[in-house]
Amino acid sequence: MNRRTLPVTVTGILFVLLLIAGAVQFTGFASPRVILNLFTDNAFLAIIALGMTFVILSGGIDLSVGSVLAFSSVLCASLIQVHGWHPLQAFPVVLLAGACFGAAMGIFIHVYKLQPFIVTLAGMFFARGLATVISEQSIPIEHSFIDAINNFGFALPGRGWIGSATLILIAVFIFGTWLAHFTRLGGYIYALGGNANSAALLGVPVGLTTISIYTLSSTLAALSGIVYSCYTASGYALTGIGLELDAIAAVVIGGTLISGGYGYVLGTLLGVLTMGLIQTWISFHGSLSSWWTKIFIGSLVLMFMIFQRWISQGLTGRRHGPDRIN
Amino acid sequence: MTNLMQHRLFLPLLALALILLANLVLSPEFFHLEVKDGRVYGSLVDVLNRSAPCALLAIGMSLVIATGGIDLSVGAIVAITGAVCANLLNSSFDTLPLVILAALAVGLAAGMVNGSLVSIFGIQPIVATLVLMVAGRGIAQLINSGQIATFQNDTFASIGIGSLLGLPAPVVIAAVVFLLVQFAMRFTALGLFIEASGCNPRASHYLGLNVRVIKFLVYCVSGLCAAIAGMVITADIQGADANNAGLWLELDAILAVVLGGAALSGGRFSLPLTMIGVLIIQAMSTTIIMSGIEPKYNLIIKSLVILVVLLLQSPSFRQQLRGLSGARNSLGGKA
Amino acid sequence: MSAQNAVLQLTGVCKRFKGVIAVNNVDLDLRAGEIHALLGENGAGKSTLIKVITGVYTPDGGRIEIDGAAICPKSTLDAQKHGISTVYQEVNLLPNLSVAHNLYLGREPRRFGCIQWKKLQRDARALLQRFSLDIDVNELLSSYSIAVQQLIAIARAVDCAAKVVILDEPTASLDSREVGLLFQILRTLRDQGTAILIVTHFLDQVYALTDRLTVMRNGEKVGTFVTAELPREALVSHMLGKELQAMEASRASQHTDSVDPAALQLRELSSSNGIRNINFSAQRGDAIGLAGLLGSGRSEVCAALFGLDSVTEGEIRLGEAPYKPRSPAQAIAQGFALCPEDRKTDGIVHPLSVRENMIIAHQAQRGWWRPLRRSEQNKLVADATQRLKIVCSDPEKPIGELSGGNQQKVILARWLMTHPQILILDEPTRGIDIGAHAEILQLIRKLCAEGMTLIVASSEIEELVAFSNKILVMRDKRLSTTIAGQDISENAVLAAIAEPD
Numbered sequence A: 001m002n003r004r005t006l007p008v009t010v011t012g013i014l015f016v017l018l019l020i021a022g023a024v025q026f027t028g029f030a031s032p033r034v035i036l037n038l039f040t041d042n043a044f045l046a047i048i049a050l051g052m053t054f055v056i057l058s059g060g061i062d063l064s065v066g067s068v069l070a071f072s073s074v075l076c077a078s079l080i081q082v083h084g085w086h087p088l089q090a091f092p093v094v095l096l097a098g099a100c101f102g103a104a105m106g107i108f109i110h111v112y113k114l115q116p117f118i119v120t121l122a123g124m125f126f127a128r129g130l131a132t133v134i135s136e137q138s139i140p141i142e143h144s145f146i147d148a149i150n151n152f153g154f155a156l157p158g159r160g161w162i163g164s165a166t167l168i169l170i171a172v173f174i175f176g177t178w179l180a181h182f183t184r185l186g187g188y189i190y191a192l193g194g195n196a197n198s199a200a201l202l203g204v205p206v207g208l209t210t211i212s213i214y215t216l217s218s219t220l221a222a223l224s225g226i227v228y229s230c231y232t233a234s235g236y237a238l239t240g241i242g243l244e245l246d247a248i249a250a251v252v253i254g255g256t257l258i259s260g261g262y263g264y265v266l267g268t269l270l271g272v273l274t275m276g277l278i279q280t281w282i283s284f285h286g287s288l289s290s291w292w293t294k295i296f297i298g299s300l301v302l303m304f305m306i307f308q309r310w311i312s313q314g315l316t317g318r319r320h321g322p323d324r325i326n
Numbered sequence B: 001m002t003n004l005m006q007h008r009l010f011l012p013l014l015a016l017a018l019i020l021l022a023n024l025v026l027s028p029e030f031f032h033l034e035v036k037d038g039r040v041y042g043s044l045v046d047v048l049n050r051s052a053p054c055a056l057l058a059i060g061m062s063l064v065i066a067t068g069g070i071d072l073s074v075g076a077i078v079a080i081t082g083a084v085c086a087n088l089l090n091s092s093f094d095t096l097p098l099v100i101l102a103a104l105a106v107g108l109a110a111g112m113v114n115g116s117l118v119s120i121f122g123i124q125p126i127v128a129t130l131v132l133m134v135a136g137r138g139i140a141q142l143i144n145s146g147q148i149a150t151f152q153n154d155t156f157a158s159i160g161i162g163s164l165l166g167l168p169a170p171v172v173i174a175a176v177v178f179l180l181v182q183f184a185m186r187f188t189a190l191g192l193f194i195e196a197s198g199c200n201p202r203a204s205h206y207l208g209l210n211v212r213v214i215k216f217l218v219y220c221v222s223g224l225c226a227a228i229a230g231m232v233i234t235a236d237i238q239g240a241d242a243n244n245a246g247l248w249l250e251l252d253a254i255l256a257v258v259l260g261g262a263a264l265s266g267g268r269f270s271l272p273l274t275m276i277g278v279l280i281i282q283a284m285s286t287t288i289i290m291s292g293i294e295p296k297y298n299l300i301i302k303s304l305v306i307l308v309v310l311l312l313q314s315p316s317f318r319q320q321l322r323g324l325s326g327a328r329n330s331l332g333g334k335a
Numbered sequence C: 001m002s003a004q005n006a007v008l009q010l011t012g013v014c015k016r017f018k019g020v021i022a023v024n025n026v027d028l029d030l031r032a033g034e035i036h037a038l039l040g041e042n043g044a045g046k047s048t049l050i051k052v053i054t055g056v057y058t059p060d061g062g063r064i065e066i067d068g069a070a071i072c073p074k075s076t077l078d079a080q081k082h083g084i085s086t087v088y089q090e091v092n093l094l095p096n097l098s099v100a101h102n103l104y105l106g107r108e109p110r111r112f113g114c115i116q117w118k119k120l121q122r123d124a125r126a127l128l129q130r131f132s133l134d135i136d137v138n139e140l141l142s143s144y145s146i147a148v149q150q151l152i153a154i155a156r157a158v159d160c161a162a163k164v165v166i167l168d169e170p171t172a173s174l175d176s177r178e179v180g181l182l183f184q185i186l187r188t189l190r191d192q193g194t195a196i197l198i199v200t201h202f203l204d205q206v207y208a209l210t211d212r213l214t215v216m217r218n219g220e221k222v223g224t225f226v227t228a229e230l231p232r233e234a235l236v237s238h239m240l241g242k243e244l245q246a247m248e249a250s251r252a253s254q255h256t257d258s259v260d261p262a263a264l265q266l267r268e269l270s271s272s273n274g275i276r277n278i279n280f281s282a283q284r285g286d287a288i289g290l291a292g293l294l295g296s297g298r299s300e301v302c303a304a305l306f307g308l309d310s311v312t313e314g315e316i317r318l319g320e321a322p323y324k325p326r327s328p329a330q331a332i333a334q335g336f337a338l339c340p341e342d343r344k345t346d347g348i349v350h351p352l353s354v355r356e357n358m359i360i361a362h363q364a365q366r367g368w369w370r371p372l373r374r375s376e377q378n379k380l381v382a383d384a385t386q387r388l389k390i391v392c393s394d395p396e397k398p399i400g401e402l403s404g405g406n407q408q409k410v411i412l413a414r415w416l417m418t419h420p421q422i423l424i425l426d427e428p429t430r431g432i433d434i435g436a437h438a439e440i441l442q443l444i445r446k447l448c449a450e451g452m453t454l455i456v457a458s459s460e461i462e463e464l465v466a467f468s469n470k471i472l473v474m475r476d477k478r479l480s481t482t483i484a485g486q487d488i489s490e491n492a493v494l495a496a497i498a499e500p501d
């Protein structure tokens, strides 16, 4: 088996095993409805995580995405509700704001050689601050167009439903796969993650690539904010706290190396679905207190990671030296 | 003069001085110190006192970051130690040494979990510690049965509100831990080994360093530091709030390490610089509060200050600045 | 010839680093259809000059012209657009991409906005065929040895070649076979009108390949000469600034037939990295050479001895005692030391200073609780710098800022400080200039005379023959022939490498 695709494959297999385990334990666990709900309920996380994949592949990290989601949802809600814009006018503006925000972070990272972790941490504070300045209260959205978006979709047999959120997610996924594996930019992103120095010496336009990566990530976070505000029909400055960590976890569960250079877009999707499945499993359990839920999620993620390492190591054989440590 | 300006302590100290100066402008009382009952009072002491928990976390975090890792779980470890202390103090095992030992043991255990995940199982640090960050709060809530546990115990409380040598106890504790770790790093070869295994783990392995053990140990130290911080915080408010104790404190600790000039990819670290980073963060929060700006602007201001401090440290930014002032000078010369 | 057909013309190029003038007022003209050698000692400024030409560093002064038009490349990409393609001294490819992708990164064939992976792979295979490299182009680059990576980097540069190809020590990790191939390709390229600038420390190669040469010393240009008109001795004295003493061809002390139990003995050794049934023994003071083609298992023997790979079968004995290292730390405790082949990833610890890099192995051996005092460190470092003639303005500067050859010497110094009983050198003279080369050979002899056992893996047969008293020829991860004592000669080794089973 190919060493590169192994972690993704393992994630896929473990996802299926988890699904089977759930189906054995609970009736109706593996129904199309539950599975499609995984997509609907996690669409906003998945969109963010797909953006995060590119950032992590390039050896960076983007902590601002949760805040950008909050900021976009508040901006979106306030444009529609307070300023009376049509959603179709508001959406492009929100996306553009997200893109500019990401580009600015990318410029700071590239031009001034600042560390992504810290720049995006500052970005996280800044975006959250902007959202609070726009409105400290939750803004409910009432607009017929938003309702139309929420009602749009296809019914599938087995009481399954593919809604607009799922459709957007699928579109983003296809775009991401194309970008990562069929464009030059994709190659540059992997190259940066492999070794930024060598990449520059090989003629990779490092600046342009870096800026595109963070622009992409923030734009997707803004898109996700739009999806989220449609889904909840509101915008609130305190949503999405800690979401960046979920996104990072999903990316890493999907087999992407946090140090960059190795990983797949498909892996991230599987990672999000796995995390969603763990949540579903807990909710099927019913009466768990909130703290047991946290402990459960933690231990399941942990077991998953250990399994994944274990299987990958078993299949490739251990290589000498701590070359893969960290 | 140029020598002074090139010293690596110069810029961080300058940033700190500027922020303190801003405080002075906002409140002329700022540098005023007063001795009452053998204890020093004043805004400066408050800043020090409030930085103590973050400083403790940042000490452990520096070592972890130097090996190229990161420890997101310290905030959760603070919560767990808090819950353990509070519940022990409410039980019949409420002697001080026992409580302190238990807290340290909890911190060490948490550190060992992180350390073994990273170095034995080979899980990437950010996720390995994320697990404890999420589950740890759950464990703390479990210990507290979902309540905020309060306690009455003056001896324990003195860890947080007492004073030693005229200074608040947390400041003294943080200073002692700092000196201990700094001594261990610079008067033995540990600092060098940690830096080497962060810079190039493969080459370090070839050198005969046990990179795995080193990585394991730094997470243990980080856990211990978090446990001490947890005791300080719990003693200070005389209660343990599993949800909010130490919440997002890990980000402040990481921020402090980076403001101190360390690279998150591992390598060089400096504890004194990290301490300056901690003070910058705390002094900045004080400034924001004292300035009387509406709280909703807090985050924006905080992020902008961080950016400015980072930019000041960036060589390419300084070059641009120099270029700009150079251009102005030459223009002036022509005119 | 007038300067009219100069493709690349440098006038008065300067580059300074903190406290060092790496390149000082250098002129150079490179003509279409010539192979031009750039020569000089370690730290003379060759690599820096190349990096200035190719936009990695911005020059502090001077002009760079391509076809008569001044350029000032801001990045490698810029330089590539001006028709300059480069292979830098350290392999600068991406370990996480496939071989094919590395070859075509940034110039992938596309259709409808999509990369045509099939075509790319076909092209890559065809390109590597020219270097008779028959490898799976879909594998990750990191799964190949440093030598193969070097070839891939060269293939990439040659394939991009427009007007100028620059190669910084391309032959450092190649065997004579690959070198021959490379030269053939370079000659073809020259005949097509490309200008080629090549850095090397092998004078034979200079005379076999190049048309003209430029010598640098201490950052300054000594002169440009027509290769065929410059006698070898004159060239050497231009480079070193003095005559090189003739190298006496004495062997290490030869007491192969001593009655002591062998200091090191391998019996039917097989390791997890593929070497099979290796047998040999070495006495104190022996210098054992490991010869063989690329991938024949030279480095793997070193790795097994140093505890990097686990021993699967057979045994190793140190004197009377069995020895089964599980990690480098254990091997070091038993008196082993290894200078690894890939100095960038396995050798130097980059942002750490030269001083720290030198003393760290010794310090690791003493343990963390017995730190070397700073004054002791400084003394050790000063001694080693002098003994190995390391060019280094300040031992506190990051090791990455040293020139390649000097980094190699620092690694050697690092291990000499641990006073090993068995010193394993994997390609010890890679990238080392002729002056230092002679010194290192002398050092090897001296160490042997002091009773150290040396195991040296090298692709330079001449060098092995110069000091070994036993040469093991490897083939296909097995020991094919052992040549000892009076039978050692270059021809014997070459024959053993070439001979079919």
Ligand SMILES: Nc1ncnc2c1ncn2[C@@H]1O[C@H](COP(=O)(O)OP(=O)(O)OP(=O)(O)O)[C@@H](O)[C@H]1O
Pocket: C017, C018, C020, C021, C022, C040, C041, C042, C043, C044, C045, C046, C047, C048, C049, C089, C391, C392, C400, C401, C402, C403, C404, C405, C406, C431, C433
């Ligand atoms: N990035 C850097 N920062 C500071 N000094 C440097 C840097 N790069 C090179 N130098 C210094 O410049 C001088 C010339 O180095 P250079 O790498 O050009 O030598 P070289 O001729 O290529 O030697 P070698 O044969 O060993 O490769 C050396 O003294 C080196 O220490």
Ligand SMILES: [Mg+2]
Pocket: C046, C047, C048, C089, C168, C403, C404, C405
């Ligand atoms: Mg060089």
